[in-house]
Amino acid sequence: MTERDIALTVAGSDSGGGAGIQADLKTIEAHGVFGTSALTSVTAQNTRGVEAIEDVPTETIAAQIDAVTDDFAVSAAKTGMLSSAAIIETVADSLADHEFPLVVDPVMVAQSGDRLLAAEAETVLKEQLLPQATLVTPNLPEAAVLTGMEIEDEEDMRAAAAAIAADGPDAVLVTGGHLHEDELVDVLAADGETHTFRKARRDTDDTHGSGCTISAAIAAELAGGATMPAAVEHAERFIDRAVSYGLAVGSGDGPVNHLAGLYDDAARADALDDVRALVETLERSDIDALVPEVGLNVAVATPYAMDADDVAAVDGRLHRTADGVAAAGCPRLGVSDHVAQSLLTARDHDHSVVAAATIRLDDTVAEAVTDQFDAVEVDRTRSDGESVAESRDESAAWAVERAMNDRETVPDAVFDRGAVGEETICRLFAPSPAVLEERLLALADAI
Numbered sequence: 001m002t003e004r005d006i007a008l009t010v011a012g013s014d015s016g017g018g019a020g021i022q023a024d025l026k027t028i029e030a031h032g033v034f035g036t037s038a039l040t041s042v043t044a045q046n047t048r049g050v051e052a053i054e055d056v057p058t059e060t061i062a063a064q065i066d067a068v069t070d071d072f073a074v075s076a077a078k079t080g081m082l083s084s085a086a087i088i089e090t091v092a093d094s095l096a097d098h099e100f101p102l103v104v105d106p107v108m109v110a111q112s113g114d115r116l117l118a119a120e121a122e123t124v125l126k127e128q129l130l131p132q133a134t135l136v137t138p139n140l141p142e143a144a145v146l147t148g149m150e151i152e153d154e155e156d157m158r159a160a161a162a163a164i165a166a167d168g169p170d171a172v173l174v175t176g177g178h179l180h181e182d183e184l185v186d187v188l189a190a191d192g193e194t195h196t197f198r199k200a201r202r203d204t205d206d207t208h209g210s211g212c213t214i215s216a217a218i219a220a221e222l223a224g225g226a227t228m229p230a231a232v233e234h235a236e237r238f239i240d241r242a243v244s245y246g247l248a249v250g251s252g253d254g255p256v257n258h259l260a261g262l263y264d265d266a267a268r269a270d271a272l273d274d275v276r277a278l279v280e281t282l283e284r285s286d287i288d289a290l291v292p293e294v295g296l297n298v299a300v301a302t303p304y305a306m307d308a309d310d311v312a313a314v315d316g317r318l319h320r321t322a323d324g325v326a327a328a329g330c331p332r333l334g335v336s337d338h339v340a341q342s343l344l345t346a347r348d349h350d351h352s353v354v355a356a357a358t359i360r361l362d363d364t365v366a367e368a369v370t371d372q373f374d375a376v377e378v379d380r381t382r383s384d385g386e387s388v389a390e391s392r393d394e395s396a397a398w399a400v401e402r403a404m405n406d407r408e409t410v411p412d413a414v415f416d417r418g419a420v421g422e423e424t425i426c427r428l429f430a431p432s433p434a435v436l437e438e439r440l441l442a443l444a445d446a447i
Contacts (some may be wrong), residue, residue, distance in 0.1 A: 004032065004033060004034040005032075005033045005034065005075050005076075005220075005223040005224050005225075006033065006034045006035075006036060006072045006073055006074050006075055006223065007028045007033050007034070007035055007036070007074065007075065007076045007077065007078070007216075007219050007220050007223040008035075008036045008037065008038065008065070008068055008069070008072075008074045008076075008077040008078075009021055009024035009025065009028065009035065009036070009037050009038070009077070009078050009079075009080065009216060009219070010037070010038045010040060010061075010064075010065060010077065010078070010079045010080070010082075010091055010095075011024055011037070011038075011039070011040060011078075011079060011080025011081050011082075011105075011107075011212070012039070012040050012041035012042070012043055012053075012080060012081030012082075012083065012107075013039060013041070013042050013043055014043060014045045014209070015042075015043060015044055015045050015046070016045050016046040016047055016208075016250065016255070017255065018047065018208040018209040018247075018250075018254070018255025018256070019045075019208055019209035019211075019212045019255065020043070020045075020080060020081060020209075020212060021037050021039060021080065023209040023212040023213050023216065023255070023256075023258060024037070024078065024080065024212055024213075024215075024216040025037060026258035026259065027212075027213050027216035027217050027220065027238075027258050028216055028219070028220045028223075030220075030258055030259055030261060030262045031217065031220035031221065031224070032224075033220040033223050033224060034072075036068045036072055036074065037064070037068075038061055038064035038065045038068060039056055039061070039064065040055070040056055040061055040080075040081060040082055040083070040087050040091070041053055041054065041055045041056060041081055041083050041087075042054045042056070043081075046250055046252065047208060047249070047250030047251060047252030047253055047254055047255070048250070048251060048252035049252070053083060055083055055084060055087060056087075058086050058087060058089075058090040061087060061090050061091065061094070062090050062093070062094050065091070065094040065095065066094065069098060074098070074100050074223075075100050075101075075222075075223040075224075075225075076100050076101045076102075076103070076219045076220070076222040076223035077095065077098070077100055077101070077102050077103070077219065078102070078103040078104070078105060078215050078216055078218075078219035079091060079102070079103070079104050079105060079129070080105050080107050080212055080215070081107040081117075082107070082117070082121070082125070082129075083117055083118060083121070084118055084121050085118065085120060085121040085123075085124040087121075088121055088124045088125050088128060088129055089124060089128060091129065092128040092129045092132060095132060096132060100223075101134040101135070101219070101222040101223075102132055102133050102134050102135075103133070103134060103135045103136075103137060103215050103216075103218050103219045103222070104129055104130060104132075104133040104135070104136045104137070104169070105136075105137045105211055105212060105215035106125060106130075106136060106137075106138050106142050106146065107142075107211070107212075108122075108141070108142050108145055122145060122146075126146065126167050127167075130164070130167045130168055130169050131167065131168030131169065132168075133168070133169035133170065134169070134170045134171065134222070134228070135169065135170065135171045135172070135173060135190075135218060135222075135228065135232075136164055136169045136171075136172050136173070137172075137173045137175065137211065137214065137215045137218070138160075138164065138172070138173075138174055138175070139174075139175045139177060139211055140157070140174070140175070140176060140177070140179065143157070143160040143161075143164065143174050144160075146160075146163075146164050146167075147160050147163040147164060149163065151174075152179075153179070154176070154185050154187065154196070157174045157176055157185065157187040158187055158189070158194060160174055161173075161174045161187050161188070161189035161194070162189060165189050170190065170191075170228075171188065171189060171190035171191070171228050172188070172189045172190075173186060173187070173188045173189075173218075173232055174186065174187045174189075175211065175214065177207070177210065181201070182200070182201050183198055183199070183200060183201065184198065184199050184200070184201050185197070185198055186232075186236065188228075188229065188232050190228045190229065191228070195229055195232070195233075197232070197233065197236045199236065199240050202240075202243050202244050202246075204243065204244070204246050205246075205253045205254070206243070206246025206247055206248055206253060206254035206255065206256065207243055207246060207253060207256060208252075208253045208254060208255040208256065209255045209256055209258075210239055210242070210243060210256050213238075213239055213242055213256055213258060214235050214236070214238070214239040215235075217231075217234065217235035217238045217239065218231045218232055218235045221234050221235060237306070238261060239256065240306065241257075241260045241261050241264070241304055241306050242256035242257050242258055242260050242261070243256050244260075244304075244306065245257045245260040245304045245351070257304070260304040261304065263303060263304060264302045264303060264304035264305070264310060267302045267303050267304075268302055268310075268312075268333060270302075271300045271301065271302050271311075271312040271333070272312045272331045272332070272333065274300040274312070274355070274433040275298060275299070275300050275312045275313060275314065275331035275433075276330075276331050277433065278298045278300075278355075278433055278436065278437055279298070279314060279318065279327050279331065281437055281441075282296075282298070282318060282325060282437075282440065283318070283324065283325055283326055283327065285325075285441060285444065286324075286444060287325055287440060287441070287444040288320050288324070288325060289360070289364075289365075289444060289447050290359040290360055290365070290440065290443060290444055290447075291318060291319065291320050291325055291359070291360055292358070292359065292360040292361075292423060292425065293360075293423070294317070294423065295316070295317025295318055295319045295328070296317060296318045296319075296325070296357065296358060296359055296360070297313050297314050297317045297318065297336055297338070297339045297357065297358050298313065298314060298318075298339070298355070298356070298357045298433075298436065298440075299311050299312065299313040299336055299339040299340055299343050299355065299356050299357070300312050300313075300354060300355045300433050301343055301344070301347060301353075301354055301355070303354075305343075305344060305347060306344075307344065308334050308336065308337060308340040308341070308344070309333055309334040310333070311333065311334070311336060311339075311340040311343060311344065312331050312332065312333050313331065313332070313335055313336035313339055313340060314327050314328070314329060314330075314331055314335070314336075315328065315329030315330055315331070315332045315335040316328025316329035316335075337396075338358060338396045339356050339357065339358045339396075339427070341396040341397045342356055342358070342396040342397070342399070342400055342414075342427045342429075343355070343356035343429070344397075345396070345397040345400040345401060346400050346410045346429050349404055349410055350409065350410045352431050353410050353429050353430070353431060354430065354431055354432055354433070355429070355430045355431075355432060355433045355435070355436040356427060356428060356429050356430070356436070357427070357428045357436055357440060358425055358426070358427055358428075359425075359426050359427075359428060359440070359443070360424075360425075360426070361415050361416075361417070361424040361425055361426040362424070364447050365415075365426060365443070365447055366415060366426070368443055368446040368447050369413045369415060369426060369428075369443065371446075372439075372442060372443065372446065373411075373412035373413045373428075373439065374409075374411050374412045374413070375411055375412060375413040375414070375415065376403040376407075376411040376413070376414050376415075377414075377415055377416065377417075378399050378402040378403050378414060378415075378416045379416065379417070380395055380398070380399060380416045380417070396427070399414055399416055399427070400414055400427070410429055411429065412428065412429060412430070412439070413426055413427065413428050413429070414426070414427045414429075415427065428440065428443075
């Protein structure tokens with residue numbers, strides 16, 4: 001018999017499957033927590049907007065919550081769409097005697113702009129439900145409604161979090177996705193401390209359900225016993241991946257990918273196997289001319305990679321020896337910085353780029369790369385000869401970004417002649433490990 005932590009979501013449905021109780025249950029289950037639910041409203045909804053809303057009778061909502069909590073050992077709960085004062089009162093009363101953590105997502109307006117909470121219910125929300133909350137997770141429009149403030153920057157977010165905390169919740173997470181800045185900033189006020197979470201804004205419109213998803217992820221982590229800062233930090237990483245790999249389904253703003261992390265974990269062994277197969281082929285081939293003094297490396301990203309820990313490469317690289325090219329170590333995740341940063345930066349522009357290699361560069365290699373592939377040369381030096389990047393990893397990302405100037409597709413190769421104290425290098429990119437292998441062998445034959 002397998003025991004699991006249990007979380008409860010009390011929310012409305014999204015017939016489009018991207019938000020609401022559907023998003024909550026997907027997210028909770030993706031965390032290995034068993035999801036239970038109490039439905040508050042039925043919406044006719046898709047990626048373009050909300051067509052209709054039908055509230056569930058309050059006695060039925062209360063009966064659902066009672067049925068779940070009477071039978072299941074619920075260890076955390078969250079609320080989502082509570083569209084009327086009567087529903088908020090019912091939910092507050094039904095949860096009042098339970099001691100498990102409660103995450104309140106004060107859903108007021110759908111991403112499409114459709115209002116999901118009656119204006120007269122806002123007072124009931126503030127006076128009856130927020131004081132019971134372990135955490136409240138308003139976005140900027142919701143925080144503005146709850147506080148009456150204009151929120152235009154991070155300082156305003158901190159002030160809003162403090163103002164909402166004054167209504168009684170233990171902690172407040174104000175999410176800053178509505179700020180028009182390149183960097184996303186979320187502010188957590190908890191236990192008298194303020195924590196700031198920063199991440200890059202992703203170039204995507206597929207963000208439907210992001211608020212539901214981050215609050216459900218926090219609830220799932222709390223159900224497993226995580227502290228509040230740890231739960232929020234995990235949820236921030238979870239939603240970053242879910243948004244980065246959002247799903248282009250429907251004709252409007254698509255949903256986030258609730259299962260991206262789960263699928264990514266499942267693919268880690270495959271990425272390692274792909275690198276292992278590449279190494280076996282390269283060790284049997286005459287590729288000495290492609291190996292830099294610091295060693296050649298090959299890398300394969302997991303399908304939903306976010307950082308170097310999601311990139312498999314050779315621990316210690318491949319080197320020239322008296323018996324041919326040989327790997328210094330085994331394929332591992334997270335052991336490469338330079339090739340991993342190159343690959344991850346390329347994937348920021350095109351997720352179909354899966355594999356990469358760093359190889360030696362001289363005039364002969366540069367000519368062969370330019371003749372055979374879509375190649376871009378970048379200049380990594382300033383006028384004084386110094387590098388434009390402060391570190392080797394920064395130069396890897398910078399070179400790919402520079403190569404993408406005025407381009408829509410990632411080049412097959414990006415190379416530069418180095419800078420003071422830094423070697424020349426060529427980076428190869430490919431849509432699969434098999435194509436990367438073909439390109440490496442073709443280059444070796446050409447030179």
